Amino acid sequence: MQDERKHGxxxxxxxxxxxxxxxxxxxxxxxxxxxxxxxxxxxxxxxGALGPLTGPFAFIxxxxxxxxxxxxxxxxxxxxxxxxxxxxVFEHANTPAESxxxxxxxVEESKVFALVLASGSTGAAAAADYVRAAxxxxxxxxxxxxxxxxxxxxxxxxxxxxxxxxxxxxxxxxVFRAVPNAKxxxxxxxxxxxxQSHLKAIREQLATRPGVEVVVEQxxxxxxxxxxxxxxxxxxxxxAVMVLGSFTEAxxxxxxxxxKGLPASMTWVLxxxxxxxxxxxxxxxxxxxxxxxYYNIPYFPTQVNDAPMAGFRKLWIAKHGNPPEGRPNxxxxxxxxxxxxxxxxxxxxxxxxxxxxxxxxxxxxxxxxPSALGGFDVIYPETFSATDRQGGRRLGSAMIVDGKWKVVR
Amino acid sequence: xxxxxxxxIGGLASGAVYSLVAIGIVVIHKATKTVNFAHGGFVLLGAFxxxxxxxxLQWTYWAAYLIVPVLIGGLATGVELAILRPLRKADLFxxxxxxxxxxxxxxxxxxxxxxxxxxxxxxxxxxxPFFFGDVILTRGQLWVxxxxxxxxxxxxxxxxxxxIGRSMRAMASNVRGATLCGYSxxxxxxxxxxxxGALAGLAGVFAGPSKGISPDLAVAMITAGxxxxxxxxxxxxxxxxxxxxxxxxxxxxxxxxxxxxMKSAISFLLLFVVLLWRPDGLFSEAKVRxx
Numbered sequence: 001m002q003d004e005r006k007h008g009x010x011x012x013x014x015x016x017x018x019x020x021x022x023x024x025x026x027x028x029x030x031x032x033x034x035x036x037x038x039x040x041x042x043x044x045x046x047x048g049a050l051g052p053l054t055g056p057f058a059f060i061x062x063x064x065x066x067x068x069x070x071x072x073x074x075x076x077x078x079x080x081x082x083x084x085x086x087x088x089v090f091e092h093a094n095t096p097a098e099s100x101x102x103x104x105x106x107v108e109e110s111k112v113f114a115l116v117l118a119s120g121s122t123g124a125a126a127a128a129d130y131v132r133a134a135x136x137x138x139x140x141x142x143x144x145x146x147x148x149x150x151x152x153x154x155x156x157x158x159x160x161x162x163x164x165x166x167x168x169x170x171x172x173x174x175v176f177r178a179v180p181n182a183k184x185x186x187x188x189x190x191x192x193x194x195x196q197s198h199l200k201a202i203r204e205q206l207a208t209r210p211g212v213e214v215v216v217e218q219x220x221x222x223x224x225x226x227x228x229x230x231x232x233x234x235x236x237x238x239x240a241v242m243v244l245g246s247f248t249e250a251x252x253x254x255x256x257x258x259x260k261g262l263p264a265s266m267t268w269v270l271x272x273x274x275x276x277x278x279x280x281x282x283x284x285x286x287x288x289x290x291x292x293x294y295y296n297i298p299y300f301p302t303q304v305n306d307a308p309m310a311g312f313r314k315l316w317i318a319k320h321g322n323p324p325e326g327r328p329n330x331x332x333x334x335x336x337x338x339x340x341x342x343x344x345x346x347x348x349x350x351x352x353x354x355x356x357x358x359x360x361x362x363x364x365x366x367x368x369x370p371s372a373l374g375g376f377d378v379i380y381p382e383t384f385s386a387t388d389r390q391g392g393r394r395l396g397s398a399m400i401v402d403g404k405w406k407v408v409r
Numbered sequence: 410x411x412x413x414x415x416x417x418i419g420g421l422a423s424g425a426v427y428s429l430v431a432i433g434i435v436v437i438h439k440a441t442k443t444v445n446f447a448h449g450g451f452v453l454l455g456a457f458x459x460x461x462x463x464x465x466l467q468w469t470y471w472a473a474y475l476i477v478p479v480l481i482g483g484l485a486t487g488v489e490l491a492i493l494r495p496l497r498k499a500d501l502f503x504x505x506x507x508x509x510x511x512x513x514x515x516x517x518x519x520x521x522x523x524x525x526x527x528x529x530x531x532x533x534x535x536x537x538p539f540f541f542g543d544v545i546l547t548r549g550q551l552w553v554x555x556x557x558x559x560x561x562x563x564x565x566x567x568x569x570x571x572x573i574g575r576s577m578r579a580m581a582s583n584v585r586g587a588t589l590c591g592y593s594x595x596x597x598x599x600x601x602x603x604x605x606g607a608l609a610g611l612a613g614v615f616a617g618p619s620k621g622i623s624p625d626l627a628v629a630m631i632t633a634g635x636x637x638x639x640x641x642x643x644x645x646x647x648x649x650x651x652x653x654x655x656x657x658x659x660x661x662x663x664x665x666x667x668x669x670x671m672k673s674a675i676s677f678l679l680l681f682v683v684l685l686w687r688p689d690g691l692f693s694e695a696k697v698r699x700x
Contacts, residue, residue, distance in 0.1 A: 191670050217669040217672075218668070218669045218670035219672070220631065220670075220672060220673045221670060222625040223622060223672075224619065224620040225419070225423055225619070225620075225627070225660075225661075226665030226667035227415070227416060227419030227420070227423075227661050227664070227665070228416065228419070228661055228662075228663075228666075228669055228672070229664065229669045230417060230663070231412050231419075231665060232669070234412075235412055248526070248527050248621060248623070250622075251529075251621075252620070252621065258538075259538060259545055259547045259549075259550065260415065260545065261415070261543070261545055262420075278526060278527060278529075279527040280530045281528075282527070282621060326526075394578055
């Protein structure tokens, strides 16, 4: 020991050696902070996503994937984020069990840095517990379910599809915009999950309006016959009807309404599932004047005369070819826009990218939109805070113009 | 009172289509002892064929009423000839499994040939509805109820009185006896499948405008048709006719006066009550003898 003191530590024999050792130590101790986070290397960030690519809900997951891929291509072409390129790993998941398995695989085997839930409410609800426990930064871009929203989780953010409270409020606003002094409102709700959560939110909000009476009638999924429900609305002389269900269910109810004594001028307010151009063929073009709805993004996919939509569509066709009927749809656009919002959060987190730094940067995003990184603004800007993870709250007001839905406000 | 009448009219219009579907199922079952789970698929293709005739070819509904039953009847005969005839000596389970997957296959034919969520058809009869006080009666409702019921009655009369009906009744009564009397099993089975398929096709033409055309239609029609057939008695054409009407009325009454959310539940409750109370159905033609 004495000898060591006299001669110094063999590692620190000279100034040059000391400097070299110090630099090595800095490199060693800084390396984990720079690259130890899973899914992040010096030149790449791996984003995992899951959603249904086949089956009845493929209209959600496949467009979600395609929209995300479109945004990632453009971000990478522009040089990536802080020098790193994005890489997308997408897992097919249809059922709740597949959604949990896909989330686990992406986090534990593929070691992705952030997870995007590009499934509907069912997949998001199924994966909720796992992503909460895993603490991985997660972006729920399509699920409206309250299960992914409550209890609050610091690592879970939500995109353009808000919870039932916000969309329910939007529908109520549409009713009172069309019939300002409505005192009796009909609600025609499907008996399945999403319409029921919507119904609960709408009932609670209407209960706070003095003098407004609500008449609720329900129907099973895929119903086509609404005699009893419409007669009830007719008997109780409702002034407007909100339909919580698909466009086919809403379409057949509206088509049958005049036969059951409801006036042709009745105001109908549809939820986002009903806001689909195919409803026009069901109800007949002449019966669409009093149809209202809300939409989660500022443009309906067919509004190709508006600049952002025209640009987005051109981009979509360049990558995916001529679109089949119904594409690109809402989920293409939300997938695209949400990826830019995530990109903005990653960029703001700086080069020292960890889950904590991403979450910290994400919750500070204000009015984040694709154009900030050179994309097309096909979603409403998203704002987050330390206590609020719902980025998109705004909903557009939609009507049918010349046989096609259009976001008018 | 006017609301009650409108509930009854709505129930009868739905029930008439259920009756037509149920009669088709019972015709095939009576003559060939085959429980045809593919029947919903034939109804779906009937509706789709009507769409092609009326919307794509722009022909009148009359053309659809005449052409579609023949087409779907021919298709059903082809299915019997190509798939079910080789399975005739197989056990019941095999045949039922085959019809289930034939039904799925028929729905897939539609899905693959027209990949869209739903196809809408125009009303079969245009014009203002009739008003009787507060009661509103549309021409479409009248047409569907009267047309489907008339077609059902014709099917019933053919089976009960016509020469081809006699061969099917003979086969239903006793296959060996009918064969000994000179009836050809192959021919009678083919006729039964043709008649059953034609009725399914016609049910599709009636159902298409009011329900739209999607794979859901096959499931909805086979479910309602089976419930109606079981309620009426699986061996009774008259029972199938009345069972369909009863089911349509029960569904609409339940939705109107119990709970709109209970519509399907009430119809299945009715099915279980009938099965427990009268397992042979309300209008069974089976004769019970004490020996």
